[in-house]
């Protein structure tokens with residue numbers, strides 16, 4: 447039976463409606479949210495639970511719908527997209543795709559001929575490279591803000607979104623953890639990307655002339671040592687490619703940008719220094735999001751991402767994590783975020799007065815597929831401690847850099 451699971455939500459103990467709409471979904475009324483007791487049998491059979499207006503519309507079949515699995519089908523995706531122009535070729539910037547803005551979100555969606563993948567930033571951003579690693583033939587759609595990346599998928603303007611979630615040097619991108627919870631998209635894949643930063647400047651500039659450097663805060667943090675050595679002023683930009691474009695358009699020789707070699711090519715800048723990140727192994731992990739979850743298999747290594755909250759009490763987190771240890775399931779990531787709808791608990795202790803505790807959401811990635819009984823049992827067990835539990839996605843691990 448080929449069932450398509452439109453959404454996999456599990457709300458334990460507290461019904462979703464108690465969490466507030468923004469914790470459970472994207473501003474739709476509580477009626478759009480379904481809470482159900484985790485039924486392992488149904489879970490096993492991938493019983494379908496559908497809700498939300500968007501999922502009722504027909505999906506236009508698209509070419510190359512499956513994420514590209516590096517090493518499984520073909521490789522060299524990013525190189526193929528670089529084109530044949532000689533380095534330094536100065537393209538007409540007006541011909542580049544314009545980022546989506548909140549207004550632009552009302553324009554018509556894909557014609558169905560290609561997978562359209564939204565990302566935050568301008569052409570030449572690392573997020574675009576991540577989209578092309580996952581879908582080598584996709585049409586990439588730049589967006590101004592992360593929020594617009596989510597909206598572009600929710601409003602059917604694109605098929606998928608690519609979102610940076612953590613970096614091996616800079617750590618987690620907290621804003622994107624919060625957005626994952628606020629929206630109802632599903633994680634359908636991940637991309638690990640080696641990020642090699644370059645210092646870019648106007649053509650003919652020498653590195654010693656640079657007095658200030660523009661880039662995304664993550665990129666500035668990843669190149670901290672080099673920036674300290676240069677003794678330059680750091681200026682934040684929305685994305686690395688946007689920083690390169692700004693340097694190209696303002697034409698100030700003393701201002702450089704940290705961005706990719708591809709951004710140098712697109713915006714006609716010189717590469718003044720290469721591989722300037724503090725750690726040579728500078729890897730950013732991106733998530734691929736879609737309106738519908740994929741049906742997980744067991745044919746290759748899978749990862750499952752969940753978010754939950756716990757009751758207050760000694761050892762509760764220890765018990766929650768033990769559900770994975772007991773089944774030899776490896777955890778690859780744990781992140782805690784303030785539970786914004788419920789930031790503080792007041793606990794009355796008659797001897798010592800009342801105490802306030804912060805309430806947290808725990809995001810966990812574990813290395814098992816939801817198609818495996820051990821993963822289903824672990825979540826059934828976790829439900830005994832969790833006040834709220836949601837599966838964000840079960841998807842193939844990206845094993846090729």
Ligand SMILES: O=C(O)C(=O)C[C@]1(C(=O)O)C=C[C@@H](O)C=C1
Nearest residue numbers: 571572573610662664685686730
């Ligand atoms: O600015 C870009 O090029 C991005 O794709 C964003 C981003 C990030 O958010 O971490 C992605 C990869 C690098 O770690 C630096 C910046």
